Amino acid sequence: MKRKKQIIVSVTNDLVSDNRVHKVCTSLEKMGFEILLVGRKLKTSPELTRTYPTHRMHLFFTQGACFYAEYNFRVLLFLLFRKADVLLANDLDALTANYLASKIKRVPLVYDSHEYFTEVPELIDRPRVKKIWEWLESKMLPNLKHCYTVCDSIAAIYHEKYGTAFKVVRNIPVGNVESHKNKKSTQEKIILYQGAINIGRGLEQAIKAMHFIDDAQLVIAGDGDIKEQLEELVSTEKLENKVRFTGRLSIGELAKLTPTADLGLSIEEDLGLNYRFALPNKLFDYIHAGVPVLVSNLPEMTAIVEEYNIGEISHSHHPKDLAQSISKALINSDKRIIWMENLMQAAKELTWKNEEKVLKSIFSAFL
Known part of the structure; x- marks a missing residue:
């Protein structure tokens, strides 16, 4: 042999x-x-x-x-x-x-x-x-x-x-388009960030944006250099009832969590060329889980979102502006119907x- x-x-x-x-x-x-x-x-x-x-x-x-x-x-x-x-x-x-x-x-x-x-x-x-x-x-x-x-x-x-x-x-992702059907039906919306909790991921701004968003919870899944700093920020801002940290999850645990979200965040800041040209795996994870996305106005991510029409593009990281973008993506039912259909097609093509x-x-x- x-x-x-x-x-x-x-x-x-x-x-x-x-x-x-x-x-x-x-x-x-x-x-x-x-x-x-x-x-x-x-x-x-x-x-x-x-x-x-x-x-x-x-x-x-x-x-x-x-x-x-x-x-x-x-x-x-x-x-x-x-x-x-x-x-x-x-x-x-x-x-x-x-x-x-x-x-x-x-x-x-x-x-x-x-x-x-x-x-x-x-x-x-x-x-x-x-x-x-x-x-x-x-x-x-x-x-x-x-x-x-x-x-x-x-x-x-x-x-x-x-x-x-x-x-x-x-x-x-390897992909499982059928997972799109496993949606929750609770009233509170889930805004999900998954991935490394490091500087420049827009997480400080996303946390502060929760002051202006009702009937939703920000779930931060992952670990990294600034996790403790962000946990202190949540406490200082008195947002414990609106922001939840899961800690680092295994690949299997994350695969179960992602489809429960109503919106996936990939809002990296333009801090150097690495983030400017970012095309993170979480963006494709959201797509394969059937989750509409909100991304920063950075070229690689914007190109995917615009090509498939699967979410919103944020042009500002100011907490109030970010809150408006998140709220629009959560409550615009007409757009969300289109996005959900397009996510199915995107997941079939992006394999x-x-x-x-x-x-x-x-x-x-x-x-």
């Missing part, structure tokens, strides 16, 4: 809620590869059940420069002493170890850039740290042959900057099967 080719997939998170990586691993497994997914394990990380093997490292450092250095050193050692036919690095923070291992062992390397890493809001006001990441990027990306990212805009930037060709694999074709075009050469 012919031996299966093995791909070692690396990512810096604890694997629990990274749906993109899970989808890619599952697709590659279906192609006939043997997958090993490598990440880290935190004290709060729950156990995993996957169809493919995983390896999570206990690290001494959990954030900052020491974490990235320890992670890449540990992953490099791991890769040097494990057999692999292909390496797949997810994002710039996992690329260094994979790049060095690829050169030392002469193993093909594939790079999945989930975002425009050097333009994330967390680096905008940290020029020295940003320069370090940009230097690392400039040393590695021009030498990569197999790359893909989340949208056309970021692919174009990388090609212009480094001459490196990037294909596009969007963050589209992971189409994105898998791009993965196959990259990885079939290694079979």
